[in-house]
Amino acid sequence: MSIRKSTKILILLLLAFSIHATAQRSLSYSIDQMSDNRFHAICEDSMGFIWIGTENGLNRFDGYRFYHFFHDDSDSLSLCSNYVKSLFLDNDGRLWVGTGRGVQYMNPGEKTFHTVKLSDNVMPYVYQLSQLSDGKIWVVTSGYGIHRIDPASPDTGENMTAINSQAGVNGMFRAILEDRSGIIWLGTPLGVIRYEPSTEQQSWFMPDIINRDITGLHMDSKGDIYITTNRHLYKFHSKTGDLESITPPEELWEITHSFMDGSDNLSLSIRGKGLIVLNHSTNELQRPDAGSIERILDNLDVSVMYNDKVGNKWVGCFLSQLMLFTENDSRNSLSYRQFSDYREPISGSVTALTVDHNGNLWIGYNNNTLTKMAPDGKIILKGSPNSLANSLFSDSKNRIWVGLFYGGLSLLRQRSGHLENIVRNEIASISSIAEDLQGRIYFSELGDGFSRLDPTDMSVTHYTAIAKHIEGQWLSNVWIYSMTVDTHNRLWIGHENGIDCFDIERGVFIKLNDIKKVIGTSKSCRTILADSNGLIWFGTNRGLFMYDIDRAFVQEFNVENDMTSDDIRGIVEDNSGNIWVSTKMGFNRIDPGTYTVNRFFSDEKAYNNVSAFDSRTGAVYFASNYGITTFDPEHISSGSTLNKVLITGLYLKDRRMTFDMTSGGKHISDKPFIMTDRLNLAY
Known part of the structure; x- marks a missing residue:
């Protein structure tokens, strides 16, 4: 090929792409630049770098490229786990990292991670990190309660025994918030606990109403508290003490995350269906306006949103895209970049898959639809709506078991596509299902071990600790x-x-x-x-x-x-x-x-x-x-299909070269370029 000609073509392609990008106001980057596309946390540090936490490593973006950080068994100053769930920047510029195996911090200007030794040497799954008015870093964990770290001596943490002794919670916490009066609100799988630090008293907040898994706690500029569960949004009016229930349309089903920015804009992430927003004037949840950021995210699982110091909005869509939205002052329009392996919005990510005894596929999607498909791709049946399958398993009796996101274990009625709930679990997702040689069913409850179900009498045995x-x-x-x-x-x-x-x-x-x-x-x-x-x-x-x-x-x-x-x-x-x-x-x-x-x-x-x-x-x-x-594996060839590269022309400093010319005193090639596999070039 001609290098000079190829260079011209490349420039033309880049120019064409730039024109396209300006018109569409978007740029696309490959997911290969990031360690993973299962996003959980985003944070900007004191140097202006953007940090992105995923299920497979931590990424730092400097405006040009991504740098990856992973755990290394031989390096005590590496990440303690590649699963990064939470990120937080404290008042002193330290970056705190909550992982699947404990909490760490990075001092400003460093590239090393220091592990905090928590009470009893536990290394918990960290849901959230926050610095409250006492200046301490509060650590919200799953299974090991609440811990507190003094930034002045950050290498050790304190077990908040007064909180963790709460009966029924088993150390499972989801979120934390401090209100204007200093009361600490704690989200759990069973509702909300309010904790008074001065008296160390705690109490359940309206347990007759709010008694489900908490997915978010937020406070607006007026001091009102917003509580999200996987089904509802509640607004607590701080002045009157009234609690208002704001329920999304039933067909939207499951709230997975909630986000509030500095302007009190509240967005709820609906699994597989993008975002809905709160209209403060009507106190109603509604679909976003056409052309807004939220509408661009339709059919995606938004797992994290973050506003950086200059007003850019970073959005991570689970198993899909990382987007950067910026305000264009001159045009008063919205532009965004996609850091993704796809150029178009994704609708219907596959969450579970199994083959029944007739060879048909049963497919779970993140838009809450369970679908039956023939081997040729023809849709046979769309099953129960609102049946978000996290796992599917076909057993030896030709039964299909369905593990749900926050719904438990169900049996699939294959003719109708409807589900019969067998084991109810509103707290943990059923992540995997297996069958032993006696026909008993094992199912894992993410964050809570695994259980065994005997189909003969439907008895269940839990195996976390016994x-x-x-x-x-x-x-x-x-x-x-x-x-x-x-x-x-x-x-x-x-x-x-x-x-x-x-x-x-x-x-x-x-x-x-x-x-x-x-x-x-x-x-x-x-x-x-x-x-x-x-x-x-x-x-x-x-x-x-x-x-x-x-x-x-x-x-x-x-x-x-x-x-x-x-x-x-x-x-x-x-x-x-x-x-x-x-x-x-x-x-x-x-x-x-x-x-x-x-x-x-x-x-x-x-x-x-x-x-x-x-x-x-x-x-x-x-x-x-x-x-x-x-x-079909039988139809896959093992042979290599790599094609030989043929050089049709060569230019050096805009001068066309022939194979018999010299470079550094030697002939460039002993054969015409199209026939050679070796070039001699002085550099």
């Missing part, structure tokens, strides 16, 4: 993402801190020193497969691991041995025994006998943790936040 090994082994983390049962009736569990294995017959956890030593506690295990040869495959955010428990042998697969990415999303086994693995960047085929890895790419690069295999048809299914990729 199943212990005689030598002290127990479930090492309650944030479970994946479970599977092998042929020896062992339940394999993937969670935020790695893996565990539960011996179902004996009712104890098994020591796994060999595999745990390799995986460690820094890798989050999101998917597990027990293959037909008795091998266990663990997909983590830092590589794929094959485990032969009989030989105590571990084989690691990562980008260094040809995997498309270390961020593993889905694992299935085909009828030939090959292992197919989807990642953040394409998918892979692995021969378990030779450990040979073949890489494959499609237009759909960023897959999620949803996958399935149909043994009847041999079809593999990998899901993403844009749809489902399916293929």
Whole structure:
């Protein structure tokens, strides 16, 4: 190819893109620049850098590029967990980081993270960080209560025993807010607690009305308090003491997040359906005006919104896009940048997938629709509305079990698509479902361990704390993402801190020193497969691991041995025994006998943790936040299709060169450019 000609074409393309970007007021950046697109927190530091917390690392944006920060087992000053849930900048310019395994801080100008030692050496999942009027950093955790850190001695934290002793909460907190009178409001899965610091007295706030999982606490400029649950919005009028219920339209269903900016604008994120806003003049929740920021976000899961110091609005859409909105003063119009792997809005991210005994797909979407689809892609049935499936599982009796986001475990009536609730759970999401050799159903409750259901009498046994090994082994983390049962009736569990294995017959956890030593506690295990040869495959955010428990042998697969990415999303086994693995960047085929890895790419690069295999048809299914990729492994070629690059012309300093010219005293090539594979250039 001609380098000079190519340069001209590139410039023309860039100019064309710039013109397009100006007209559309948008720029698109690849998700590959960020560590992940599961966004949880955004914060601006004292230097003006934007920090973005995800489920797989922390990102810093300097206005030009993203820098990634991850946990490193060999570095005590790295992140203590790659799962970053909360970020906060205190009055002294320290950046506080709440992770899935504790809280850390970064001093201004540093690039290292200091871990705070909390009471009893706990390393909890941190929901929120906030600096209250006492100057202390308050840490809101899930399962370990409220802690408080003095910025003057930030390396240790204090357990707020007066708050954490509240019966029924079990240390589960969601949000914190201090009102103008100094009362501290605490959101829990069961409602709101008000705490008076001077007397250390606490009480439930209107428990007969507000008794559901709290998703947000906010205070406006008048001092009024806004409380959001997963179904309602409440406004507490501070002057009169009245509580007003503002309920969104029923068809909108679940509120996942709420956001209030400095101008008292309140937005609620509805799962899979974008945002609704509060009209303060009518006190009604309504769809945003056309052309507004909120309407641009229709059909997306908005998980975080943040206004920086100059008025830009940053919006993270879970499993989708990071957007930057800016006000254009000269045109009084809105412009935005997308940091995303897609150029168009996403509608209907796949959250769950299974194949029934007839080979039909049952698909859960984040827009609350459960859909039945034929293998050829034809929609057969749209099931129950408001049935947001977090997990789907087809058991040996051809029953389909549905794990819901904040709804519990249900059975799917396959003819009608309706759900029959079996186990109610308004607090935790059912993240994974498995079946043992006796036909009993295991389901993980995210943040609360796992349970076993006996379908014969529908009895339920909870296994968070009661199943212990005689030598002290127990479930090492309650944030479970994946479970599977092998042929020896062992339940394999993937969670935020790695893996565990539960011996179902004996009712104890098994020591796994060999595999745990390799995986460690820094890798989050999101998917597990027990293959037909008795091998266990663990997909983590830092590589794929094959485990032969009989030989105590571990084989690691990562980008260094040809995997498309270390961020593993889905694992299935085909009828030939090959292992197919989807990642953040394409998918892979692995021969378990030779450990040979073949890489494959499609237009759909960023897959999620949803996958399935149909043994009847041999079809593999990998899901993403844009749809489902399916293929027959028998029709996938192993041959390389890399094309040879042909050089048709060469320019140096705008001078056209021929192969027999010299550079540095040597001929540039001994053959015409189109025939050579080597150039000699002096530099």
